[in-house]
């Protein structure tokens with residue numbers, strides 16, 4: 199496919215999204231039909247669609263509308279690229295721009311703050327409350343693609359050894375300061391899962407902030423019984439097990455853990471999976487369902503879908519999880535509450551509400567708050583212990 203043909207495909211997909219389809223679904227539907235597209239074409243189309251989804255509001259402002267064409271036009275203008283190089287009217291390329299399209303759209307520097315930052319209006323409040331003067335810089339970071347970060351699997355090798363294996367497999371790598379296990383890919387990012395280091399279980403894909411959260415729970419967790427209460431795909435369960443913990447994974451939706459046995463076997467660690475938690479644990483991690491606002495670079499649709507009502511509903515779910523999970527912590531154990539949210543409503547305020555409900559029986563012993571300016575996704579961690 200020519201570069202312009204890739205844009206034409208992205209425009210078609212963005213039109214499906216505007217009709218209400220989820221981005222992944224629209225990409226899959228297109229991919230099934232586009233037999234002519236090779237893997238590089240598919241990846242390029244995907245990148246265009248996600249780059250525009252991250253900047254949907256500013257692209258609509260600059261392009262003068264919400265259609266796929268207007269969004270693509272706006273994104274090209276935002277990047278200072280010549281739209282006529284894309285809207286050529288050649289075979290498979292987007293039709294040439296009409297006079298109306300040429301004059302549509304406005305200068306982004308004249309846009310309101312929420313439009314410039316690619317946020318819904320109401321999100322400015324919670325974001326400002328949480329981040330103060332860094333709010334704009336964080337929102338700006340969320341408008342851009344996230345780096346691809348891996349976790350060196352300490353159960354198999356050191357970070358240096360994993361970096362050497364990746365370099366041998368042809369990948370540019372750099373250590374990430376935020377976590378002692380994190381490795382960033384510096385150039386090539388595709389094809390990782392067919393490499394020898396992956397097959398050998400030397401690494402997992404995991405954002406650096408998720409890794410930093412696990413680091414904070416202790417370098418050596420040998421001998422500890424740990425419950426990952428909201429295990430999902432099991433990224434943190436595997437990281438905890440690699441640090442020597444005896445990990446039990448649980449999730450309200452057990453189907454989300456379906457790949458965990460295969461991943462654990464590849465990583466050379468063991469993770470028990472349970473539907474009904476029994477007993478008490480030295481450490482209970484609640485990586486709670488949340489707005490995902492700290493990870494909007496990776497899941498940009500979430501940025502546009504989140505409503506105030508959903509945020510309120512999430513805080514109720516988070517309260518319930520904290521109450522239930524606290525009952526699973528042994529007498530001298532720790533309760534770790536984490537979210538990939540930037541908002542106080544889901545973070546500090548949930549912990550404060552829990553401590554108040556517990557009326558002095560628990561106290562907070564540690565806290566970590568990360569934003570994309572720290573080198574990974576936005577993340578929050580509070581560690582709680584029983585008062586003694």
Ligand SMILES: C[S@@+](CC[C@H](N)C(=O)[O-])C[C@H]1O[C@@H](n2cnc3c(N)ncnc32)[C@H](O)[C@@H]1O
Nearest residue numbers: 428429430431432433434449450451485486487
């Ligand atoms: C943020 S995700 C977990 C991500 C995972 N820990 C990881 O590192 O890959 C939150 C998970 O909580 C689960 N969940 C939602 N409500 C829950 C509840 N009441 N109890 C336990 N798990 C719940 C969801 O199914 C989802 O998989």
